[in-house]
Amino acid sequence: MMRRALAIACMCACTLAPRGAAFASGDQATGTLARGGTYVVQQDPASPVTAIALWFRAPAAGYDGATPGISRLAAAAAASSPLATGKSLAHFVRDLGGRFSINIFADLVGVDALVPNAQARRVIAAMTAAYFAPTIDDASLTMARRDEAVAFVTQRYSLGSTLQTALAMALFAHGPHHDPLLPPSVAAIGSIPRDAVSSFAHQAFASSNAVLAVVGNVSPDIVRAVTDGTPNQGSAPMLDSLPGDEPLDTTIDAPVAGIGIAWSGPSISDEKAATAMDFLADQLFSSPPPHVTGQFVTLHAAGMFFATISGPSANATKKRVLARIEQLQSPLDAATFARLHAAFLLRIRQQTQAPDEVADEIGWYASEGNAAYAPGDHRGAYWTAATSLTPEYVASIAARYFSHPVVVTTKQSATP
Amino acid sequence: MRPFLAVVPLMAMLLGAMPALHVLPDASSPIAVAAFSVPAGLDRQTDSENGLAAFTAYAILEGNVSDGTSLLDAVTAQGGTISVDVTSRASLFTITALPDRFASVVALFAQSLQHPDFSPVTMAHTRAAVLAQFAESQRNGALIAEQMIDGVQAAVNESAATPLGLPATIVAIRSSNVEKFFTQNYRRNGAAIVATDVKTQAAIAALLDALAPGTPAKIRGEARPLIGASRELQAVRSHASLAYVLSFPAPGPRDMAAPAAFVFAQMLQTAIAQLAELPDIPSRSLTDGAIDVTYDYLHAPARYVVTIDGSLGNASRVVSVTMGLAKAFSSLRFKGNVNRFIAIARGRMLEGARTPTARVEMSAQFLAAGLPLDQLAIFDRELGNVDAAMLEHAARGLRSAPTIAVVGSVDGN
Numbered sequence: 015m016m017r018r019a020l021a022i023a024c025m026c027a028c029t030l031a032p033r034g035a036a037f038a039s040g041d042q043a044t045g046t047l048a049r050g051g052t053y054v055v056q057q058d059p060a061s062p063v064t065a066i067a068l069w070f071r072a073p074a075a076g077y078d079g080a081t082p083g084i085s086r087l088a089a090a091a092a093a094s095s096p097l098a099t100g101k102s103l104a105h106f107v108r109d110l111g112g113r114f115s116i117n118i119f120a121d122l123v124g125v126d127a128l129v130p131n132a133q134a135r136r137v138i139a140a141m142t143a144a145y146f147a148p149t150i151d152d153a154s155l156t157m158a159r160r161d162e163a164v165a166f167v168t169q170r171y172s173l174g175s176t177l178q179t180a181l182a183m184a185l186f187a188h189g190p191h192h193d194p195l196l197p198p199s200v201a202a203i204g205s206i207p208r209d210a211v212s213s214f215a216h217q218a219f220a221s222s223n224a225v226l227a228v229v230g231n232v233s234p235d236i237v238r239a240v241t242d243g244t245p246n247q248g249s250a251p252m253l254d255s256l257p258g259d260e261p262l263d264t265t266i267d268a269p270v271a272g273i274g275i276a277w278s279g280p281s282i283s284d285e286k287a288a289t290a291m292d293f294l295a296d297q298l299f300s301s302p303p304p305h306v307t308g309q310f311v312t313l314h315a316a317g318m319f320f321a322t323i324s325g326p327s328a329n330a331t332k333k334r335v336l337a338r339i340e341q342l343q344s345p346l347d348a349a350t351f352a353r354l355h356a357a358f359l360l361r362i363r364q365q366t367q368a369p370d371e372v373a374d375e376i377g378w379y380a381s382e383g384n385a386a387y388a389p390g391d392h393r394g395a396y397w398t399a400a401t402s403l404t405p406e407y408v409a410s411i412a413a414r415y416f417s418h419p420v421v422v423t424t425k426q427s428a429t430p
Numbered sequence: 431m432r433p434f435l436a437v438v439p440l441m442a443m444l445l446g447a448m449p450a451l452h453v454l455p456d457a458s459s460p461i462a463v464a465a466f467s468v469p470a471g472l473d474r475q476t477d478s479e480n481g482l483a484a485f486t487a488y489a490i491l492e493g494n495v496s497d498g499t500s501l502l503d504a505v506t507a508q509g510g511t512i513s514v515d516v517t518s519r520a521s522l523f524t525i526t527a528l529p530d531r532f533a534s535v536v537a538l539f540a541q542s543l544q545h546p547d548f549s550p551v552t553m554a555h556t557r558a559a560v561l562a563q564f565a566e567s568q569r570n571g572a573l574i575a576e577q578m579i580d581g582v583q584a585a586v587n588e589s590a591a592t593p594l595g596l597p598a599t600i601v602a603i604r605s606s607n608v609e610k611f612f613t614q615n616y617r618r619n620g621a622a623i624v625a626t627d628v629k630t631q632a633a634i635a636a637l638l639d640a641l642a643p644g645t646p647a648k649i650r651g652e653a654r655p656l657i658g659a660s661r662e663l664q665a666v667r668s669h670a671s672l673a674y675v676l677s678f679p680a681p682g683p684r685d686m687a688a689p690a691a692f693v694f695a696q697m698l699q700t701a702i703a704q705l706a707e708l709p710d711i712p713s714r715s716l717t718d719g720a721i722d723v724t725y726d727y728l729h730a731p732a733r734y735v736v737t738i739d740g741s742l743g744n745a746s747r748v749v750s751v752t753m754g755l756a757k758a759f760s761s762l763r764f765k766g767n768v769n770r771f772i773a774i775a776r777g778r779m780l781e782g783a784r785t786p787t788a789r790v791e792m793s794a795q796f797l798a799a800g801l802p803l804d805q806l807a808i809f810d811r812e813l814g815n816v817d818a819a820m821l822e823h824a825a826r827g828l829r830s831a832p833t834i835a836v837v838g839s840v841d842g843n
Binding site for chain 2: 040057058059060061062063090093094102103104108109110111112113114115116128129130157158160161164165353356357359360363364366367368369370392
C-alpha cells in the first residue's frame, strides 16, 4: 500500500508575506503555495483553536456533469486513506482533539479541521498530504461510500437542502449548479468505479487548484508545514453556472411537502450589488415567519437568491413572501433603514467571530474568484460595500433582480 | 505566542474582596461584548416561585426605557443585542454591539437597571414572551428531557430549578413578586462583568453603579445530586423530537477529579458510539449529535448528561448499552494510555471558547460559580496530569442509578 509522506516542510517554497512586518491581530498574510494555489493566514490571537480549511473548485457531478456524487466520494476517500502515520486524515484530526468535516457544493469542495492551536502545524501537513497527493484504495472507497450514503439519507430528509438543490438546477441552464449533487439512489453510489474517483481526486485536489485558509493564534510561517504533493498543470478554470433565459417551474418528489422560489442575482465581482442582496436577505430571513428560510448565495458568474417554505399553509406563506419581495423594491424610510442596516452590520460581525467561520468564508470567496471580498476580513471590501448601502440603492437592486422567480414544488412521496 | 485567555484586570473595582469588572483584551474581536452576571439564579427561588428568576430578567428586557420603547427594542435600534440566560447560580445578561455603539447600548441597560419598569404593560409583555419561549422549548425533545431532570431535582431539593418555570407558575407571577425578587437579588455584591472592549470601561462600570449596594438574599435551595433509586421520567409532546437523556452525578469543578471528568465523558461517548455501531465515517458532522456525553460542570450539582437522538433506529438499545457501560465503568480499574482521550477532551473543551462572545460568557459563568476567571486555562493545564486514579474517581458517580428522561411524540413513537 502506498503511504504518503507527511510534513515535507523543507521542500515548501511558499512565499511568506508580509515579510519583516509584525503580524498583528486580524492581519492577513497571503501568498502562493509551492506548487500553485493560494494561502491566506489570518491572526486571531485570542482563539484557543485554529481553523484549517482547504477549498477546491470541483464539480459535484464530475467534469462531464454525468457522475453526481463523485466529488463527495473523492473527498471522503482521500480523508479515509491511511497517511504515513497509519491513520487516515479523519482519524488523525479526531485523535488530536479536532473536528473534521467535508462540505460539498455544486462547484466547490471544502474540507475543514478545527484543532487546538498546538496541533495546527501537524494537521496542515496531514491535510495537504491527504489531498495534494491522494491515494484511494478499496478500503477508503468503501468508507467514502458509507459516508455518501449517510449524506444521501440526511439530504433526502432535509426539505431545505432538497429545495435549494432543485432550485439551483431549475434556475441555472448550464454548469455545475444545473447538475444534481448526489446520485439518484443509495444503490447508485456503489456504481461509481474506483478509477473514476481516483482520477477525479487527482484532477480536483491538486495544490494548484487549492485555497488554504488558516485562522487562529498562528504566524504566517505555519504554511511551511504544507506538504507539496505532485506537480500539476496549473490552476483550474472557474466553474461557472449561467441562468437560463426562461427557467421552468418544476415539481419533484420529496418526503416533505414544500415550495421553493429563486431569482438569479449579481456576480461576486459586483460587490456592492451582491452585498445589497445579502442585506435584502437579512431583512427577509433574520427573523422570518414560521416555516420560511432563505439567503443569497454569492457565486462567481451569477448568484442565487432563494426562499424555502414549508408547513401546512405553504401556498399562503408563499404569497406573503412574494408580497414582501415586492415591497423591497421601494426605498425604506430613513429611520427604518438605519435600524435594519445597523442590525445587518452587527450580524455580519457576529457571524464572523469564530475562526472556522472566517476560514470557511475565505475559502468560499477565494474559490469563487474574489478573496478580497470575504466578510471575515473586517477591514476588507465586504465591509466597505456594506457600510456604503443606501435605501435607494438597495431598492434599485431589488427592482433589478426580483422579476420572475423560478418555483419548485415538492410533492410528498409515499416512499423516501 | 501569548496565552489564549490572558486576563488583564485593566480596571478592578474592589467590592469586598472580589474584583467585579474584568476585561479580556481581544483586539481581534469584530464586536464589543460584555457579560453581566447578577446573583439572581435559580437557586434564589423556591418551589412555589418556579420561573420567577427568568421572569424578572425578561421583565428588564421588556421594560420601558423611553416613550413606550422596551429595552430590547431600544438596543436593537442602536444596532446592538441583549439577551439573558438564567443558570443555576446567576442571571447572565450578554450585550453585543459594534464597538462605536457599545457605550450607548450599555447606557440603555444601566438605565433599565437603575429605574426598572415592572408596570402592568411590561408584565403582560413579559408573560407573553416567557410563555412563547416556553412553547418553543417544547419542540426540542432533549431540552424537555433536561427540564424534566431539573424539575425532579428541584422537587427533591425543595427549590425551583427549571429555567423558565411552568405555564401555571408563569401566569401566577405578579409585579410585586418581581419587584421583591429584583430588590433582594439584583445587588452589587456578587455581581460581575466581563467585557472585551477596553475603550468603554466607564460605560460598563455604570452597570455596577446602577445596582443597589449590599449583598443579595441568601440561597434558597441547596443543590444536591440525585442518588439512590433510578428515576424514569416520560413526557409526550405534539411536535417534539424524540430524545433520551440520562443524567449521572459528576465531580464538581473544584474537585481534583474535574479535569478527569472531561476525559471520562469522552471515553464514555466513544464506548457508547462503538457499541451502538454508529457509522465511523469521515464526515463526523453527519453523525455528531446522535450520541453526546457532556460533563456539565457549571450545573449545580455537576453531572454527566448523555443525550441520545431518538431518531436513531436503535435508540432504546443505545440506552441499554449506556446503562451497562455506566455500571461497568463505575468500578473499572483503568489501565493503559489515555492520551488520545485527553486530546479529544481538550479539543472539545477549547472549541467551546472559540468566539469572543463565548469566552466572555464562559468567564462570567466561572465568576458566578465562584471559580477563577481563567478556569478554562486551569482545566487545560491540568488535563495533562489526568491518570487512572483520577479517572476512577471521576467515574464514581456512575455507581448511582441515573435519572432518565424520555420524550416522545403524540403518534405513540
